[in-house]
Amino acid sequence: MQMIRLLIGLIISLLFTVSCKEEIVFKGSELTPRLVVNCLISPDSIIVAQVKQSNPIQKPTYGNNTVANAVVRLYENSKFIGFLTLNTEEIEIGNTAYSIGEVYSLSGLNLKEGNLYRLEVEASGFEPVSAEVTIPHPVQISTVDTSYITIRDVRNDDARVISFHVKFSDPTSERNYYRLVVRETNGFTGSWGYGGHEGTFYRVRIDHAISLLGSNDVAINPQGSNYEDSFLSPAYNRFFVFSDDLFNGTDATVSVYIKRYTHPWIDIKEFNLYEIELHSISKEYYLYEKSFRQFDHKYDDPFAEPVQVFSNIENGYGIFAAYSIDKFIVLEGVYPDYSDEYTVEYYTLSNSD
């Protein structure tokens, strides 16, 4: 494949260097900005939506595009239930709060699976937009089997591969779409250098994270899990979104795995608590995620046909989608007994860490 890369590189270089460039006028009509609504809901007491504006391709913007004067209405089964109001939303990562910008939200709700929700957004200067979605019923995880192997990876590091085989019954009556998420809380006790007092402190370190998963399951990655060769491979299904194409209406088992590298340099007593979540997602979310994944992967590839990202926002852009969750817990090791002799540190790691 290296040679093919070379060939591609040569052709691209040739085209870009030998060819001559000329700015031309865009003959299409410049699109007036549209409302962009991004909102994901689940059975909960709060709904959060981003309301932004698009920009014509000729005029890129890099700042905050939030539309501040929007009127956002929420309906449940065609019945108006409230306005979403503009707030500044923050999320906590570790002990730090990060602003994710201004969002429209409404709390004190009782969003339920099976109900149809409709979002209507108006703002002066924009065409009104709307979208509908039904929160899917959660599909129960019947059990999760685990298996373990130890591997030595390409970097000569030993790793323990923990596989989760998630079993559930796919409903027969409808097309279903899923997402698998594994959250982990893991920690270890030990002594290690800290502040010039090496070896004298015992501490428990606890990490909360979305697990960095892999999967060879054909339902999730029909092309296999080799996502390292990203130029030549299809986009890696990094959000583990899949449909019931391969097992519609039957008992299904879908597998994911986590690689855990061992820590031979410290004395540890490890524990891991895995929360395996089977998200039943709406078709809109599935189509959005699938197309967005491809778009993100191939945006800069001049040989790939550009990817159009799915949107269900009428007269606008974005996504209004829903999901519900069933959870199964797998515990490894012994949860530590905190006492005064330990210093406890908490970390929350995001996938980008």
Add this chain to the structure above:
Amino acid sequence: MLRKIVILFSLIIFSANVFGNRYTISGIVKDANSGESLPSANIYETTMAVGINSNSFGYFSMTLPSGEIELMISFLGYETQLVSLVLLKDTVINVLMTPQVEQLDEVAVYGNRNNKVKSTQMSMIDLPMEKFQRVPVIMGEPDVLKVLQLLPGVQSGTEASSGIHVRGGSADQNLFLLDGVPVYNASHLFGFFSVFHPSSIKSVKLYKAGFPARYAGRLSSVVDISMKEGNMIKTAGEASVGLIASSFCVEGPIKTDKTSFLIAGRRTYLDVLTAPFIAMSNKGKDSKFSGGYYFYDFNAKLNHIFSNRSRLYLSGYFGDDGFRVKDDWDPSTNYRSLQKDRFGWGNKISALRWNYVINNKLFSNTTLTYSNYHFYSKNKETNSFFAYDYVARKDMWQTHTTSFNYFSDITDLSAKVDFDYFLSPGHTLKFGANYTRHRFKPGVNLFSSEATNQVSINNRIGNKSLYSNEYNFYLEDDFELLNFIGINAGLNLALYNVDTKTYFSPQPRVSCKFQITDDMSVKGSYARMAQFVHLLTSANISLPTDIWVPVTERFAPPTSDQYAVGWAYNLNRILVLTIEGYYKEMHNLLEYKDGASFASVGQGWEDLVEQGTGTSIGGEVLLEKNVGKTTGWVSYTLSKTDRQFENLNFGKSFPYKFDRRHDFSLVMTHERSKRFDWGATLVYSTGNAITLGVAEYDAIQIPYKSDYEYDSQYSKIIDYNGRNSYRAPGYMRADVGANFRKQKKYGVRTWNISVYNITNRKNPLFLRWIDKDVVHSTTDNNGMLVTVREPKRVLTKYSFFPIIPSVSYSYKF
């Protein structure tokens, strides 16, 4: 119903044999100067006013009532021959035709000017070599496919590419036959040149609709190219030197009137020309770079006549493109790196054909063919270090060599037998069978590593070879009814077997002609076509990484149904006007999924593609002038081509990327004298349909729950407003060329001067949005003049071919 059809056919077939004493006159129509057989020559019996065309090998047979007959034999660019004789028994004659061009300065005739009107066949263009050798082309290299692109219903892909798109079909829907052998990759240098060496070609026929039943295997067109047979009378040849390539063609008798040969070759020398410049740029540098690109073609043919009834042809074509890069880096006394990369691709084809006249009405042709298209890439890297070796316990040179090879190919072995049964004038039956064994190697990787004091690694990773079998049986009946209705009806039965799956594809074909007057006819046709191989390609240019794959259990064979109507009119016997309309449906087409790119093919390619349908509707006008000093044609095509795939463009129909509403060509050549002629072409077409961003917006960035990750890496999404929804600027180009000839002692020398794109128009190869900061000055709140950078995105057109003058020299003897 079937019984009735059989009875009707039997009546038609045997009706000719029930009246009186009839004898058969048969033979071969040949060029008097070379002995070359002349296909599609018109043999016309003047008293009975019946006629027939010679077949692809120049053979004809007419069964006529006994008595005096007068045959008028005519062929494009040749003196018409009159043969009178008394037919009292079955008779064999060989007709020798004298070329007109050597005798007439005043008038040159190209093409049987009335064939378009009188033939039942529609949507077929017979392109004689004389016609396209005068059309100016890029780099002075005459090119069959580039001339075909100037015809109605035939569209080029990207600029200067030799790929063709016929009536809304994609590039892999054209069956290129060279002496009856399918050619899988018809282009060199990413599609800029075709593989067909002009000097070795005798004739080119393009079928766009109304396909005779003997052709099968592609949806949209058949390009049937015949190589010259080799001069039986005298040794002749041609050599030419151009800007980027030189070529030669030599033909002659091994034994006069018995055995002849033809060899032809062409090679580019870009690699040779650039070598001194590369060497100069390497001077004084640690890194010595070398490399180059070339392609070559080699054609050879042997032709032996055993008797009037038996003849053998052996022909072959070998062509390759090659690219090599070598980088020798020697920066110090203790380290050296040497990298060698090579890749190449090409075709090898050969055909063994045996013509045998079983009896004077039944002509047979048996063919064995081999066709191979291959791609390879080889990479070898050697790194050498002068360092301490722990095994030898001393300083020494240590080397680490890795090599990576990749190759893919497709190979066909085929056996075929065809029969032409000349029942009566105006009634010919063709039937035959064909078996092809396909072998596909979608991609094999070889990796090896060798290092001092380390265990060697040799890995072979790749896809298993795939084998499939294709069977074709056909019956084609060409006959006339009531003297003004011509019908060509036939059926091609195809069986395709891959793994455990067998596809059966009956493909009915029918063409009919109503002769309204001697100079006017109306035609109609229907043809179903099927094809059993796909070309996986996503780029707009022809890449060697494009891979042919077979239909599978998962993806049924693509099929097309094409309906066409036409009107042909011979205006004052000088101009021929044809107007045709067509509607074509294409099913089971394959297209890469959104975002899928080439090179990720091989095992699992089925997961990268979608299957859908396509339609094309259009009208074509062709006005030809084939008589006189000034010849040429004007063609115009109005068409609309769409594709629809369930999972592309959210299920909505979208324009095919080479959908062009308007396509116009003007081709003119003028022979001022035997010493000087010139030609010009003008081309205009609507721009390609492309997918271009129109708006941009933020991706979702809402955490699903409190500690959730952001849901995107690239935070902006581009809206394209639908697949292929934007029209690139229109394409226009004018070329001119002139030939200066002079008779020399041993032959004729010709200087050709041509200018491609004489107006230097910057035609678009592709468009991109480019980010750019626009800087302007303004005053701030304090009244101070400040410079502001404003981000802007501009639509940028990339053009590749400016005005290109070229000159070539050729010598014909």
